[in-house]
Amino acid sequence: MELIINGTPRRVESEADTPLLWVIRDELGMTGTKYGCGAAQCGACTVLVDGQPTRSCVTPVESVAGLPVTTIEAIGEDPVGRKVVEAWVAQQVPQCGYCQSGQVMAATALLKQTPQPSDEDIAAAMTNLCRCGTYNAIAAATRQAAQG
Amino acid sequence: MNAITPPALVEALALRDALPEDRPLNLSRRGLLGASLGALVLGAALRAAPARAQAAAAAAKPGTRVPAFLEIRPDGAILLKSPFVEGGQGVSTAMAQIVGEELDADPARFTVECAPPGADYLVVNGMRITGGSYSVRSSYATMRQLGASARHMLLQAAATRLGVPPESLSTAPGRVVHAASGRTLDYGALATEAAALPVPEGVALRAEKDFRWIGKPVARLDVREKSTGKATYAIDMAVEGMLQAAVQHAPRLGGEPGAIANEAAVRAMPGVHSIHRLPGAVAVVADRWWRARRAAEALEVTWTAPAAEARNALPADFSSEGMRAALAAAPGPGNAAETEGDAAAALKGAARTVEATYDAPYLAHGQLEPPSALARWNADGTLDLWLPNQAPEMFQRVAAQLAGIAPEKVRIHSPMLGGFFGRHFLYDAANPFPQAIQLAKATGRPVKLIWSREEEFLRDALRPMGLARFRAGLGADGMPVALEAEAVGEGPIGRYFGTKPGAADPSVVEGIAGKPYAIPNRRVAQVPVKHPAVIGFWRSVGHSMNDFFYEAFLDEMAEAGGQDPYALRLRLLAGKPRHKALLEAVADLSGGWKRGPYEAADGTRRARGVAMASPFGSEVATIAEVSLKGGEVVVHDVWVAIDPGRIVNPAIIEAQVNSAVALGLSSALLEEVVYADGAPQARNFDGYPILPPDRMPRVHVRIVESGAPMGGIGEPGLPGVPPAVVNAVAALTGQRIRSLPLSKTRLGAA
Numbered sequence: 001m002e003l004i005i006n007g008t009p010r011r012v013e014s015e016a017d018t019p020l021l022w023v024i025r026d027e028l029g030m031t032g033t034k035y036g037c038g039a040a041q042c043g044a045c046t047v048l049v050d051g052q053p054t055r056s057c058v059t060p061v062e063s064v065a066g067l068p069v070t071t072i073e074a075i076g077e078d079p080v081g082r083k084v085v086e087a088w089v090a091q092q093v094p095q096c097g098y099c100q101s102g103q104v105m106a107a108t109a110l111l112k113q114t115p116q117p118s119d120e121d122i123a124a125a126m127t128n129l130c131r132c133g134t135y136n137a138i139a140a141a142t143r144q145a146a147q148g
Numbered sequence: 149m150n151a152i153t154p155p156a157l158v159e160a161l162a163l164r165d166a167l168p169e170d171r172p173l174n175l176s177r178r179g180l181l182g183a184s185l186g187a188l189v190l191g192a193a194l195r196a197a198p199a200r201a202q203a204a205a206a207a208a209k210p211g212t213r214v215p216a217f218l219e220i221r222p223d224g225a226i227l228l229k230s231p232f233v234e235g236g237q238g239v240s241t242a243m244a245q246i247v248g249e250e251l252d253a254d255p256a257r258f259t260v261e262c263a264p265p266g267a268d269y270l271v272v273n274g275m276r277i278t279g280g281s282y283s284v285r286s287s288y289a290t291m292r293q294l295g296a297s298a299r300h301m302l303l304q305a306a307a308t309r310l311g312v313p314p315e316s317l318s319t320a321p322g323r324v325v326h327a328a329s330g331r332t333l334d335y336g337a338l339a340t341e342a343a344a345l346p347v348p349e350g351v352a353l354r355a356e357k358d359f360r361w362i363g364k365p366v367a368r369l370d371v372r373e374k375s376t377g378k379a380t381y382a383i384d385m386a387v388e389g390m391l392q393a394a395v396q397h398a399p400r401l402g403g404e405p406g407a408i409a410n411e412a413a414v415r416a417m418p419g420v421h422s423i424h425r426l427p428g429a430v431a432v433v434a435d436r437w438w439r440a441r442r443a444a445e446a447l448e449v450t451w452t453a454p455a456a457e458a459r460n461a462l463p464a465d466f467s468s469e470g471m472r473a474a475l476a477a478a479p480g481p482g483n484a485a486e487t488e489g490d491a492a493a494a495l496k497g498a499a500r501t502v503e504a505t506y507d508a509p510y511l512a513h514g515q516l517e518p519p520s521a522l523a524r525w526n527a528d529g530t531l532d533l534w535l536p537n538q539a540p541e542m543f544q545r546v547a548a549q550l551a552g553i554a555p556e557k558v559r560i561h562s563p564m565l566g567g568f569f570g571r572h573f574l575y576d577a578a579n580p581f582p583q584a585i586q587l588a589k590a591t592g593r594p595v596k597l598i599w600s601r602e603e604e605f606l607r608d609a610l611r612p613m614g615l616a617r618f619r620a621g622l623g624a625d626g627m628p629v630a631l632e633a634e635a636v637g638e639g640p641i642g643r644y645f646g647t648k649p650g651a652a653d654p655s656v657v658e659g660i661a662g663k664p665y666a667i668p669n670r671r672v673a674q675v676p677v678k679h680p681a682v683i684g685f686w687r688s689v690g691h692s693m694n695d696f697f698y699e700a701f702l703d704e705m706a707e708a709g710g711q712d713p714y715a716l717r718l719r720l721l722a723g724k725p726r727h728k729a730l731l732e733a734v735a736d737l738s739g740g741w742k743r744g745p746y747e748a749a750d751g752t753r754r755a756r757g758v759a760m761a762s763p764f765g766s767e768v769a770t771i772a773e774v775s776l777k778g779g780e781v782v783v784h785d786v787w788v789a790i791d792p793g794r795i796v797n798p799a800i801i802e803a804q805v806n807s808a809v810a811l812g813l814s815s816a817l818l819e820e821v822v823y824a825d826g827a828p829q830a831r832n833f834d835g836y837p838i839l840p841p842d843r844m845p846r847v848h849v850r851i852v853e854s855g856a857p858m859g860g861i862g863e864p865g866l867p868g869v870p871p872a873v874v875n876a877v878a879a880l881t882g883q884r885i886r887s888l889p890l891s892k893t894r895l896g897a898a
Contacts, residue, residue, distance in 0.1 A: 022438035031384035034566070036518070039601070044516055085372070088375035089371050095804075095807055097373075097379050098515075098516045098566030101377040127840065127841060129516070129833065129841075130516075131514055131516050132236045134806070136844060136847060
C-alpha cells in the first residue's frame with residue numbers, strides 16, 4: 001500500500017494490520033517516533049494523521065493509506081512545528097527526552113487547530129505521559145509557542 | 149572533597165571489592181551454553197574485576213589521562229567521553245561545565261557521550277556507576293583537574309609552536325592567546341600536538357570566584373536533539389544485517405518453556421526467522437520487531453512449574469497482600485542501625501506513648517523506554533553490545549562470562565537512557581542482553597531484542613515493599629523523648645551485596661535512621677524478611693518510602709503532644725542550624741507556614757503538610773498544599789528548599805526537583821505493583837497508572853548553598869513529597885493514611 005509520509009509517497013509492504021508506529025520505525029527506518037506502551041496509554045508514538053494527533057502504536061497502517069502522515073522528522077518543515085521546537089528549547093523541556101517527540105507533535109497539533117489555546121485547552125490536548133515529570137515545562141513551552 | 153559520604157550503593161561496591169576471592173561466584177564460568185542466564189547479580193558482576201582494574205589503573209590514575217577523555221576537533225568542537233551515562237539527569241551537561249570551566253572552553257562546544265569500559269573511567273572511588281546521585285559530587289574534583297591538565301597541555305603545545313615561553317600565554321574560551329604579539333591559536337589547531345604531550349600533575353585550578361560556567365544555569369546540550377526526535381536510544385540502534393527479536397516470559401518467575409503447541413504455524417508467520425527456547429522464556433527472531441512480537445505472543449507455550457532448585461522462583465501463591473501480612477507479622481527487635489540513649493526505658497517513663505505501623509507497596513520503574521539489547525558477534529570473536537546500562541564495566545564482565553569470552557572482547561555501547569530511575573543495573577532475570585547474546589549466537593546474525601511493555605512489567609526489578617512499626621514516648625510538655633522504629637523487609641543493598649551478620653541493611657533503614665531531630669532516646673532497627681520477588685534500586689531507594697513513614701509518624705507525635713508539626717520540627721532542630729535554616733526557607737518560599745484547613749481564593753478547602761529528608765548527601769524541606777475533589781487528593785503546589793551544599797547547574801537542579809516531585813507524588817497517589825498467584829497483575833500503564841499531566845502540581849524550588857560538601861541532586865527531591873502530601877491530607881481531613889498509595893483510600897473532608 002502507499003503511505004504519504006511527511007509529504008512523500010512511500011510504498012510499504014507490512015501487513016495491513018501492522019501498527020503505523022512499526023511501519024515508520026522498522027520498515028521506513030525513522031526512529032524519532034517512540035514506542036512506549038503499545039496500548040495508547042503514554043503517547044510517545046504520537047504522529048499527525050491529516051493534522052490530527054494520533055497514537056500510532058494502535059493505528060493499523062491500512063487505516064492511514066493515502067492520508068498525510070507527519071512525523072517528528074518533518075517538524076522543522078512546519079512553521080508551527082518550528083515555533084514549538086524553539087519554545088521547547090527555550091524552556092529546556094526535555095529530561096530523558098524519550099516522550100518528547102510525542103509531546104512536540106501533540107503541541108503542534110494543538111496549536112495548528114487552536115493557535116491561542118487557554119490553559120484548559122492545553123490541559124485537554126496535552127495528555128501524553130512523561131515519567132521525568134516535565135509537565136510544567138511542557139505547559140509553559142506550549143504557552144510560549146502560542147505567543148511566539 | 150573527602151568529607152563526602154558515599155551512598156550505600158557505592159559503599160557496598162567498595163565492600164565487595166574488599167572481599168576475599170574465595171567467596172562463591174554466582175556466575176558460571178562455563179560460557180554461553182552452560183551459563184545460568186538467570187544468575188545475574190549486581191554484586192557478583194564485580195567479582196575478580198578489581199585486580200584487573202587496579203592493574204590497569206596502576207598505569208594511569210583513573211580520570212587523569214587526558215586523551216582518553218577529550219578529543220578536540222580541528223573546528224574546535226570538543227568530544228568528551230564521560231564516565232557517566234545521560235538519562236535525563238543532566239550529567240552530560242554538568243560534565244561539560246566542569247571540564248569546560250578548567251579547560252577554558254564553552255560547554256556549548258561539547259559533545260558528550262558515555263565512555264566505553266576502561267580503567268580510565270573508574271572515577272567513582274575506583275569504580276564506575278551512574279547512580280546514588282553520586283556522579284557529579286564524586287567526580288567533581290577529578291574532572292576539574294582533567295580540564296586543567298588539558299588546558300596546560302594546549303598551552304605547552306602553543307608555546308612550542310610559537311617559540312615563546314608558556315608563561316607568556318593565556319587562554320580565552322577555545323583558544324590560546326599570546327597577548328604580547330596579539331597572536332592566537334585555536335584549540336582545534338593544537339589538539340594533535342597537545343595530546344602527544346605528557347599529562348601534567350598538580351596544575352592549579354581556577355579560583356571559584358572566577359567561574360563562568362560552574363554554578364550557572366547553562367543550557368543542556370541535548371535539548372534540541374531531544375525536541376526534534378534526533379536523540380537515539382538503545383531501542384533505536386540498528387546495524388547491518390540485523391534481525392529483531394521479541395520474547396514471551398514465563399508468567400511466574402522460575403517457570404521454563406515446555407511444549408509449544410503451534411510452533412510450526414508460528415514459524416510460518418510473516419517475517420519469522422526462527423523460534424528459540426531460552427531460560428524462562430521463548431523468543432521469536434524475525435526481520436522486523438512487530439512481526440517478532442506478534443509471533444512471540446502467538447506461541448502457545450506450556451510452562452513447567454519451577455524446579456525446586458530454580459533460582460528466584462516465585463511461589464505459586466505469592467501475593468503482595470500476603471507479603472504485606474508477612475512483613476507485619478515478623479517480630480522484632482531486629483538488627484539495630486541507630487541507637488542513642490535508652491529508648492526502651494524512656495518509653496516506660498514517658499507521659500504518653502504513640503504507636504503506628506506504616507507500609508508502602510512494590511513499585512515498578514516505568515521508564516518510558518522499554519529495555520532492549522542489540523548483540524553482534526564479530527568475525528574476530530569479539531562481541532558488540534548496545535544496551536541501556538548504569539555500569540558499563542559490570543555489564544561487560546557479566547556479558548563476557550555469559551558469552552564465554554574475555555571481558556576485553558566485549559565492547560559495551562551505552563546510549564542515552566529513556567529514563568532509568570535505577571532500572572538499568574544488573575538484576576536477576578531483569579535484563580534483556582543475555583537473551584540477545586544467545587539469540588545472536590544461535591542465528592549467526594546481529595539481533596536486537598526489545599521487551600514489550602508487557603514483558604517489562606512482568607520482569608522489572610521492583611522497589612521493595614516496606615513496612616515500619618513506630619513507638620514514640622512524649623514528655624509531659626508534649627516533646628518526644630523516645631522513639632523506637634522497626635523497618636521490616638529487605639533492600640537492594642542487602643540483596644546484592646550482603647550485610648554483616650547482625651547488621652542492618654542501610655537501604656532498609658535509610659530515612660528512618662539518620663534523621664536530624666533531637667529525640668534523646670532512639671532505637672532504629674531492621675527486621676530482616678526476604679522478598680521472594682526480584683527487587684532493585686528505585687529513585688531514592690529506601691528513602692522513597694522511609695521518609696514517608698517517619699515524617700508522617702512525626703506528625704502523629706506532634707498531634708499527640710498538642711503541637712503544630714512545623715513548630716515541633718523547628719524545636720527538634722534547634723541544635724541543627726543547617727536543617728533549621730532550610731525548614732525556615734521552605735516556609736518562607738511558601739509564603740509563611742500555615743497548616744490549615746483554610747479556604748482558598750477559588751473556594752476550595754485546603755491544607756498543608758511539611759516534611760524533611762536527608763538523602764544522598766543533600767538536605768531537603770518540602771511543603772505541599774492539597775484539597776479534595778471527588779474523594780481524591782488534588783495537590784496544588786509543592787515547595788521544595790534543597791541544600792546540596794554546593795552546586796554546578798541551578799537550572800538542572802530545578803528540573804531534577806520537578807522530576808523528583810512528580811515521581812514522588814506519583815508513588816504517593818497512584819502506584820502499586822500488585823502480585824497475585826505469583827505474577828504481577830498489571831502489564832501496562834492502564835493497570836499501573838503513573839502521574840498524568842493533569843495531576844502535576846506547581847513546583848517551587850529554592851536552592852540553598854550552605855557550603856557543605858556537595859550532595860546529590862537526582863534523587864533527593866523525592867522523599868519529602870509523599871509525607872508532605874499525606875500530612876496535608878491529615879490536616880485537611882483528620883484521616884491519617886498509613887498505607888500507600890492514596891488511591892486505595894476514599895477520602896472525605898473532616
